[in-house]
Amino acid sequence: MANRITIPSEFKLGGFRIVIEFDNDYCAEQKALGLADFTEKVITLCTVNRSKRLKKSEIDKTFYHELAHMLLDSMGKDRLKWDEIFVEKLGIALYEYERSKKI
Numbered sequence: 001m002a003n004r005i006t007i008p009s010e011f012k013l014g015g016f017r018i019v020i021e022f023d024n025d026y027c028a029e030q031k032a033l034g035l036a037d038f039t040e041k042v043i044t045l046c047t048v049n050r051s052k053r054l055k056k057s058e059i060d061k062t063f064y065h066e067l068a069h070m071l072l073d074s075m076g077k078d079r080l081k082w083d084e085i086f087v088e089k090l091g092i093a094l095y096e097y098e099r100s101k102k103i
Contacts, residue, residue, distance in 0.1 A: 003098060003099055003100070003101060003103075005056075005060045005063075005095075005098055005099065007020060007045070007059070007060065007063050008020060013070055013071065013074045014074035014075075016041050016074070017041060018041050018042070018043060018070055019041065019042050019043070020042075020043045020044075020045065020063070021042060021043070021044050021045070022044070022045050022046065022047055023044050023045075023046065024046045024047060024048045026044055026046075027044060027045070027046030027049070028046070028048075028049075028050075032046075033045070033046055033049060033054070033058070033059075033062045034046065034062040034063065034065065034066045035066065036066040036067075036069035036070050036073070038069075038070070038073045038081075041070075043063065043066040043067065043070065044066075045059060045062055045063060045066070046059075046062075047059060060095060061091065061092065061095050064091040064092070064094040064095040064098070065087060065088055065091030065092075066091075067091065067094065068087045068088075068090040068091040068094060069081050069087055071090075072087070072090075
């Protein structure tokens with residue numbers, strides 16, 4: 001059975017507290033499913049896109065995508081943190097790892 005993913009409310013990365021919040025209005029305004037704010041150290045996710053409720057797997061994949069942005073930022077990889085293709089592949093790899101690991 002695949003592991004159930006629990007999105008944290010916060011975590012530390014590079015000594016900084018990263019907060020995860022859900023804000024459908026902000027995501028709609030930004031035309032995104034999620035955003036990583038490197039200055040404020042916030043990952044914002046949405047649960048609705050264009051009046052359609054997102055599947056849990058879509059929200060989880062978006063979280064890992066935004067986490068990948070934050071990981072690269074914490075490592076000082078400024079060029080890579082803006083590379084959406086690389087970030088998407090890294091996020092999907094993290095999601096696949098989390099779903100398939102055996103405990």
